[in-house]
Amino acid sequence: MIIDDLAEFASKKFGQNFLKNDLYLHKIIQAMPNDNLRVAEIGPGLGDLTKELVKARNVTAFEVDKRLCEHLSTEFQEPIHKGTLELHCGDVLERWESGSLLDEPYHLVANLPYYIATNIILKAFRDEHCRSVLVMVQKEVAVKFAAETRQKEFSALSVLASSVGKATLCFEVEPEAFVPPPNVTSAVLLIEKDRSQNDEKFEAFLKVAFQQPRKKLSKNLMVAFSKDIVNQTFAKLDLDLNLRPHEAETSIYHHIYNELKDTLDGKQQTKQRKLSKSRAKNSQR
Secondary structure: OOOOOHHHHOOOOOOOOEEOOHHHHHHHHHHOOOOOOEEEEEOOOOOHHHHHHOOOOOEEEEEOOHHHHHHHHHHOHHHHHHOOEEEEEOOHHHHHOOOOOOOOOEEEEEEOOOOOHHHHHHHHHHOOOEEEEEEEEEHHHHHHHHOOOOOOOOOHHHHHHHHHEEEEEEEEEOHHHEEOOOOOOEEEEEEEEOOOOOOHHHHHHHHHHOOOOOOOHHHHHOOOOOHHHHHHHHHHOOOOOOOOHHHOOHHHHHHHHHHHOOOOOHHHHHHHHHHHHHHHHHHHO
């Protein structure tokens, strides 16, 4: 398949911005963990990064765009034939529904479309076979994952990242390195995992905790948990009720969650009781 104009070819539907800068391609390769594990590449696009990956690793690539699958199948006939590259055409999220993306330990490497980047990274956090995540994302997202306690960017994503390992913002990439250029600066993020985060309820808990980042953490939690239970939990853990969400360390969030996770929201209980009574009265009429 001959592609005359990359900017015209790029699909807005799939959020495609092709990295066409050898310097950054090589820097991504250099940032990879130093071992021989297989690499899972999501969204190989035109295969520029794939060419570098297959020189040193066995690669499994997942591409959702049928046009690009046709291009990659032709471009990488030799490594596909040798077995050093496996190409899967389809939605990678459907593949993840069965559990792990691959049935062996692997590193995730990808230039991710911005609209799906966070979801992909969180999927990798839950995947027990994923050993690291090395991805190109919007700089703002990378900063949130890599932020440390007391930094203003510290967020639920920061807590999740530090819950599975260590996150590092490796380097920034200007829009001009892509075709077509995005409207924002990108960054390469490395998250080296030493454990997985399989509790989706914990993710939901963090959304509540950070729903209004500049408010007190205790006030945010009172939206989902009763005031008495929140106050009791903070007293038990010897926490200041004036603590802001970005001021609490990751371990504190786990301690609070462990205290609250089995507690049904008192406000929700009251609402449920009122709703049940109302339905009972209506049924008697």
